[in-house]
Amino acid sequence: MEPAGDLKVAAQVKEPLVDELRAQTKDIQTRPSFAESIKRKGKLLQVVLRKEDGLTARRVIVGIGRSGNFRKLGVAGEELDKVYNRLHDPKDYGGKNCLVVGGGDSAMETAIALVKAGANVTISYRSKEFSRAKPENIEMVLQLAKNPAAPAEVIEPKSERITTAAGEFMGKDMRPGSLRLMLGSKVKRIAERDVALVNGDGKDETIPNDVVFAMIGREAPLGFFRRSGIRISGEWSPGRIASLVFVLAVCTFIYHWKKTGLGGFDHLPILRNIARIGDVWASKGWFPYNVTAGWGDAQSPLSQTLKITLGEPGFYYSTVYCILIVVFGLRRIQRRQTPYVRLQTWTLAAFQIIPLFLLPYIILPWLGHAGVFDHGVMGKVADALFPKAGYGHGREYWRAFGFILAWPLFFWNVFTSQPMWTWLTISAIQTFVIIPGIIYVWGKGAYCGWICSCGALAETMGDAHRTKMPHGPFWNRLNLAGQVILAVAFLLLGLRILGWMHIGWAERGFSAIFHDAPVINYAWLVDLVLAGIVGVGLYFHFSGRVWCRFFCPLAALMHIYARFSRFGILAEKKKCISCNVCTSVCHMGIDIMNFANKGVPMKDPECVRCSACVQNCPTGVLAFGQTDQAGVPIKFDHIPASPVRMREGTGAGH
Numbered sequence: 001m002e003p004a005g006d007l008k009v010a011a012q013v014k015e016p017l018v019d020e021l022r023a024q025t026k027d028i029q030t031r032p033s034f035a036e037s038i039k040r041k042g043k044l045l046q047v048v049l050r051k052e053d054g055l056t057a058r059r060v061i062v063g064i065g066r067s068g069n070f071r072k073l074g075v076a077g078e079e080l081d082k083v084y085n086r087l088h089d090p091k092d093y094g095g096k097n098c099l100v101v102g103g104g105d106s107a108m109e110t111a112i113a114l115v116k117a118g119a120n121v122t123i124s125y126r127s128k129e130f131s132r133a134k135p136e137n138i139e140m141v142l143q144l145a146k147n148p149a150a151p152a153e154v155i156e157p158k159s160e161r162i163t164t165a166a167g168e169f170m171g172k173d174m175r176p177g178s179l180r181l182m183l184g185s186k187v188k189r190i191a192e193r194d195v196a197l198v199n200g201d202g203k204d205e206t207i208p209n210d211v212v213f214a215m216i217g218r219e220a221p222l223g224f225f226r227r228s229g230i231r232i233s234g235e236w237s238p239g240r241i242a243s244l245v246f247v248l249a250v251c252t253f254i255y256h257w258k259k260t261g262l263g264g265f266d267h268l269p270i271l272r273n274i275a276r277i278g279d280v281w282a283s284k285g286w287f288p289y290n291v292t293a294g295w296g297d298a299q300s301p302l303s304q305t306l307k308i309t310l311g312e313p314g315f316y317y318s319t320v321y322c323i324l325i326v327v328f329g330l331r332r333i334q335r336r337q338t339p340y341v342r343l344q345t346w347t348l349a350a351f352q353i354i355p356l357f358l359l360p361y362i363i364l365p366w367l368g369h370a371g372v373f374d375h376g377v378m379g380k381v382a383d384a385l386f387p388k389a390g391y392g393h394g395r396e397y398w399r400a401f402g403f404i405l406a407w408p409l410f411f412w413n414v415f416t417s418q419p420m421w422t423w424l425t426i427s428a429i430q431t432f433v434i435i436p437g438i439i440y441v442w443g444k445g446a447y448c449g450w451i452c453s454c455g456a457l458a459e460t461m462g463d464a465h466r467t468k469m470p471h472g473p474f475w476n477r478l479n480l481a482g483q484v485i486l487a488v489a490f491l492l493l494g495l496r497i498l499g500w501m502h503i504g505w506a507e508r509g510f511s512a513i514f515h516d517a518p519v520i521n522y523a524w525l526v527d528l529v530l531a532g533i534v535g536v537g538l539y540f541h542f543s544g545r546v547w548c549r550f551f552c553p554l555a556a557l558m559h560i561y562a563r564f565s566r567f568g569i570l571a572e573k574k575k576c577i578s579c580n581v582c583t584s585v586c587h588m589g590i591d592i593m594n595f596a597n598k599g600v601p602m603k604d605p606e607c608v609r610c611s612a613c614v615q616n617c618p619t620g621v622l623a624f625g626q627t628d629q630a631g632v633p634i635k636f637d638h639i640p641a642s643p644v645r646m647r648e649g650t651g652a653g654h
Ligand SMILES: Cc1cc2nc3c(=O)[nH]c(=O)nc-3n(C[C@H](O)[C@H](O)[C@H](O)COP(=O)(O)OP(=O)(O)OC[C@H]3O[C@@H](n4cnc5c(N)ncnc54)[C@H](O)[C@@H]3O)c2cc1C
Pocket: 033, 034, 035, 036, 063, 064, 065, 066, 067, 158, 159, 160, 221, 224, 577, 578, 579
């Protein structure tokens, strides 16, 4: 690729590349100094330097990296001269008692180099097992812990904090040191001659010590940005909290405005008033109930259709939903220029616009008003799918959502007062035959990333917010909430079936859990609050997949199917530079880097095939594909999703 600017680059590897850049920049004066912050000074910017006068400029490019300062242990004695964050020459520590703190590649490589140089090493790591480091480093450490004389070496350290190679070449007469692993331990205090820790059994232990290597990573240089008054994405401020409350309030209004007949809040004054918003709006004849009030007698089937449809809140909600998907979908296509994203976005938009909008709101009512469903085969089909009703268009065309949205996500065609056999058959085939089938081949994302309307909004309007999804063990535990909701959905299904058999307690139990119990009834709490208010209300602060990741009962069911899926994201380990970009863009909270830098296929059932990790990986490590049941890759997918692989002509699509 030819750079557009004045600097020209032709070399393919690092050293000649650096020479080329040096030659072209030798006339540019550099001034080594430490920038404290940037302040605005009228129309100019002032860079505040630590020990010198500041610099003034019209524009400032900040290129201070993302690594920032070394992370601190936060214990007494950390400031002692014997505590280091880098290892320069392991030979300096032969025969010494060294403590290495950490469990990533830096810690592993430091420990290996020190043991080979004859040091007595203890590794203290807070987790019970190593997972972040490269498998070969972990393997070497485990071998050395058993036998310090085992062959091991660090020829090209992965960590920039180890500057010297170490291994057998250091001399046959060099006596090997020793290695002790203290997993699940925590450093409490560092003293001149020893270190106090809490060991893996929770007991206090003091070990002799000459030197400590704190290899626990770095922290982003947030202080610089805070001092400069630059807003940090994801950081909570009063303004951000206020905007979250505002968005939730707007969503609370919208989802209650489009819903009438909500009960169960008689003794809860504030909730009672919120729940009545839809009924009040309808009884007062406010928007949209007044839109067609002045229309005379509609004559044609189309005007009959529009007269009713334009007076329904759901029509306006769905119209805005479709517009958002198309507008933000076009931006997504522009932002992520791969055939995968293009095809996926248009497919999602097509599912949303045709069967989930035009069909229930325009096409079916139009056919109905034209008399197509009045008799014959079409009449029988309509009676089975869209029963006659005393409201709206005279038939329940909204049930057509069930053609696309499967039980238990869309449950209104299953939890009916009398069994609707046609919908029960369709729902059973969708949920227990079609969905498991497509998941087997393409993974859960075939539905969640290509068909479902919630996925459509999340991948388009949510595209710019995907890095806001929280990661880590606490949030991973919350993933189980969906399983609880799924269990309640199955309980309701059981009660519903027994209720159809006129078993009184089952009918009463169903009604209580489904819509009568105050606040915790399924129809309000799950369908309206969690799927609607929380799901959409948290888009701009926690990403667009909060409902999908934590609460969706259909997703929870699909996670079971996904255990048997062939789908995986295949990783070419040697290309991975452990930059964490893939993990940070995953709005399902998956730690993809943890698979990629080990070269293991990513088969987490949460994956919705959004392709953000594949598309953003700067070195083209990742590709969609399939594996056998043992996790061995079988083949790549056909649709190119990685710009790097497209340029290289490798992997998916080639
Ligand atoms: C273990 C590891 C292996 C990697 N391997 C590869 C690889 O093989 N290939 C690859 O392409 N990428 C690799 N990367 C990623 C690559 O190193 C980074 O993407 C790249 O260095 C980022 O460059 P940068 O200029 O943005 O930041 P940096 O390289 O971090 O440079 C920032 C500079 O700013 C200076 N600075 C910081 N704060 C201030 C301040 N307040 N005032 C003045 N100066 C300041 C720092 O001293 C530093 O010199 C690797 C990264 C790691 C951690």
